[in-house]
Amino acid sequence: MATAAVSVSSCLRAVVASSSSSSTSSCSYSYCYFYSRRHLPTTSRTPKFAKPHFVSLPSFVASRPLVVAAAAMSYDKEFAAAKKAASLAARLCQKVQKELLQSDVQSKSDRSPVTVADYGSQAIVSFVLERELSTEPLSLVAEEDSGDLRKDSGKDTLQRITKHVNETIATDGSYSASPLSPEDVLRAIDTGKSEGGSFGRHWVLDPIDGTKGFLRGDQYAVALALLDDGKVVLGVLACPNLPLASIAGNVTSENAVGCLFYAKVGSGTFMQSLDGSSPVKVHVSDIGNSEDASFFESYEKAHSMQDLTSSIARKLGVKAPPVRIDSQAKYGALSRGDGAIYFRFPCKGYREKIWDHAAGCIVVTEAGGVVIDAAGRPLDFSKGRHLDSDTGIIATNRKLMPSILKAVRESLEEKPTSW
Numbered sequence: 001m002a003t004a005a006v007s008v009s010s011c012l013r014a015v016v017a018s019s020s021s022s023s024t025s026s027c028s029y030s031y032c033y034f035y036s037r038r039h040l041p042t043t044s045r046t047p048k049f050a051k052p053h054f055v056s057l058p059s060f061v062a063s064r065p066l067v068v069a070a071a072a073m074s075y076d077k078e079f080a081a082a083k084k085a086a087s088l089a090a091r092l093c094q095k096v097q098k099e100l101l102q103s104d105v106q107s108k109s110d111r112s113p114v115t116v117a118d119y120g121s122q123a124i125v126s127f128v129l130e131r132e133l134s135t136e137p138l139s140l141v142a143e144e145d146s147g148d149l150r151k152d153s154g155k156d157t158l159q160r161i162t163k164h165v166n167e168t169i170a171t172d173g174s175y176s177a178s179p180l181s182p183e184d185v186l187r188a189i190d191t192g193k194s195e196g197g198s199f200g201r202h203w204v205l206d207p208i209d210g211t212k213g214f215l216r217g218d219q220y221a222v223a224l225a226l227l228d229d230g231k232v233v234l235g236v237l238a239c240p241n242l243p244l245a246s247i248a249g250n251v252t253s254e255n256a257v258g259c260l261f262y263a264k265v266g267s268g269t270f271m272q273s274l275d276g277s278s279p280v281k282v283h284v285s286d287i288g289n290s291e292d293a294s295f296f297e298s299y300e301k302a303h304s305m306q307d308l309t310s311s312i313a314r315k316l317g318v319k320a321p322p323v324r325i326d327s328q329a330k331y332g333a334l335s336r337g338d339g340a341i342y343f344r345f346p347c348k349g350y351r352e353k354i355w356d357h358a359a360g361c362i363v364v365t366e367a368g369g370v371v372i373d374a375a376g377r378p379l380d381f382s383k384g385r386h387l388d389s390d391t392g393i394i395a396t397n398r399k400l401m402p403s404i405l406k407a408v409r410e411s412l413e414e415k416p417t418s419w
């Protein structure tokens with residue numbers, strides 16, 4: 001098997017440089033929903049066509065009544081708000097990426113990078129969701145917090161974030177209120193402190209997934225999903241640098257970039273350009289012979305064990321070299337069949353965050369794919385801010401999954417000291 005990684009970074013770098021000015025899982029849901037009234041702040045959560053009635057609760061939720069809705073939730077309002085929020089946040093990211101200054105990059109306590117755009121994107125998404133869905137209190141599980149921005153050393157950065165946020169909101173034209181103050185921006189960012197969990201609704205946001213890719217001018221994604229009672233019910237991935245045409249084999253016939261992927265439970269996955277072209281329904285690859293498959297993995301060596309994935313690929317007879325791109329753009333590309341497999345095997349001890357997979361997971365499953373951990377279990381987003389999985393993640397189509405799981409198990413059993 002060829003070992004050289006294919007990267008789409010060079011053509012993307014050219015695009016960025018040329019515009020630079022200065023520098024479950026199973027998603028087939030049952031049609032009966034039970035809600036504790038604690039998680040039902042308004043009657044707006046009851047579908048209009050369903051007549052709610054109250055039944056007694058099991059003891060674990062005390063004596064609160066339940067509403068039984070005899071139809072699937074439509075989530076239409078939430079879906080529209082999510083698409084708007086992610087698209088507007090992506091607009092802010094594109095602008096900042098063009099103007100990227102070294103001073104806009106900070107290091108967090110875990111030494112990972114964070115930029116004006118990560119914070120600005122989180123503030124925009126929080127602002128849009130609050131405005132669009134004002135009938136419900138917003139619970140948001142998001143990556144960033146305002147801690148560093150509240151220090152004296154963060155004041156200049158906060159001013160720049162506030163400017164970008166207000167300029168981006170103004171480009172949309174639908175919010176007429178006065179500009180946000182720096183304090184409003186800090187508050188919007190800190191809406192993301194929710195712990196999530198298995199009850200009620202929680203939005204899950206990675207304001208920039210693949211910050212290192214963003215800084216290189218490569219792939220990144222704004223990733224937004226909604227959990228309802230621990231299950232992902234909708235997801236949106238804005239991938240500003242992903243070519244609209246397939247990146248299979250690194251061949252792109254056109255330079256146009258900027259994809260918006262979105263999926264709602266039971267409704268399939270769609271892709272449109274970030275500029276708003278008509279949506280197309282996408283589907284994962286239907287390859288059934290692993291020798292014909294290609295696989296995605298992280299661009300950053302430190303994020304996934306490439307020795308392990310190359311051992312698995314050898315067992316599967318995969319001939320194509322790995323396609324290494326940053327962020328959940330991998331899930332987006334997989335959902336439209338640019339490749340057939342996504343492998344992610346972080347080093348021992350790394351704890352996966354729910355915002356790194358929630359949106360990507362539903363985008364792939366609604367496109368007909370399967371996303372599981374290496375133990376063969378669906379991803380469980382109900383356990384708080386982290387995924388309850390330390391074995392690695394595999395996404396592919398239904399035909400390939402059994403042979404892939406077998407190859408993964410065999411490779412893990414061989415287990416040299418490096419993994």
Ligand SMILES: Nc1ncnc2c1ncn2[C@@H]1O[C@H](COP(=O)(O)OS(=O)(=O)O)[C@@H](OP(=O)(O)O)[C@H]1O
Nearest residue numbers: 208209210211298299300302303325326327346350
């Ligand atoms: N050590 C380690 N192992 C595994 N994963 C890690 C690690 N460190 C970070 N991260 C997370 O990886 C997120 C970036 O996604 P990818 O790894 O798919 O993209 S990349 O190619 O590596 O850039 C990245 O997301 P962002 O922080 O949102 O960019 C991190 O959450």
Ligand SMILES: [Mg+2]
Nearest residue numbers: 112113143211
């Ligand atoms: Mg980060």
Ligand SMILES: [Mg+2]
Nearest residue numbers: 206209210356
């Ligand atoms: Mg991330």
Ligand SMILES: [Mg+2]
Nearest residue numbers: 143206208209
């Ligand atoms: Mg991030």
